């Protein structure tokens with residue numbers, strides 16, 4: 001299937017590493033131009049180099065998405081540089097603590113909600129007027145199955161992502177008439193550097209044997225008996241932000257090996 005993303009312009013947040021970086025490269029390979037955002041300027045430079053190395057075009061925007069004014073300036077600069085922004089992928093996120101809710105730090109909780117929920121809302125607020133004016137747009141929000149079915153030790157993170165899911169549905173209803181699709185990709189466990197780092201820390205705490213037993217137990221929760229890879233998420237994002245998915249809006253697509261099957 002040709003997704004026809006050539007000459008589309010996509011803004012991907014949290015694109016300095018992991019899934020966001022992989023998604024940005026996926027867009028570039030499909031012929032789209034990019035604005036890549038992150039607070040990590042060094043990682044962003046790597047993303048831009050990787051995109052240029054395959055003949056793509058990308059502008060880095062080292063902006064904290066919790067700052068609405070900075071987000072507005074980023075979108076204005078992107079619109080100026082490329083004449084439009086067709087696609088927004090709200091991917092940036094933060095999972096600072098892996099603790100029971102009562103043991104979490106309220107300040108860390110607030111930060112997670114600000115980055116995940118307000119960050120996505122700010123980018124949406126800033127990008128929508130241009131999309132409405134042009135009568136074309138795709139907004140894709142990255143959630144998590146932790147928000148769909150609940151996850152102990154991730155209450156703050158899943159609360160923020162649950163907000164993103166509800167926000168997606170409401171905005172999809174508001175802007176559908178302008179030919180703008182708004183959807184969610186909800187990953188299950190996915191082997192990004194963030195997950196691999198968490199697993200390394202866990203291995204140190206539990207010891208190799210106990211960690212391996214735990215990892216096997218985790219895999220048994222997945223009917224496909226596999227932890228996801230970043231390309232699984234990128235494929236779903238590219239599809240949902242293409243016109244091949246033009247009749248899909250307000251939907252949550254889990255990419256999770258069957259971990260959760262939500263009706």
Ligand SMILES: NC(=O)c1ccc[n+]([C@@H]2O[C@H](COP(=O)([O-])OP(=O)(O)OC[C@H]3O[C@@H](n4cnc5c(N)ncnc54)[C@H](O)[C@@H]3O)[C@@H](O)[C@H]2O)c1
Nearest residue numbers: 014018019038039064065091092093144187189190192194
């Ligand atoms: N890896 C998994 O197992 C998994 C599972 C479910 C959902 N997800 C989701 O997938 C997405 C990508 O996760 P990942 O594993 O690649 O994590 P990651 O930590 O590698 O990527 C997140 C990026 O967001 C950036 N970021 C954080 N705060 C920011 C801010 N204020 N402004 C701009 N950028 C900011 C970080 O610098 C980082 O580069 C996230 O939304 C995450 O919640 C991941």
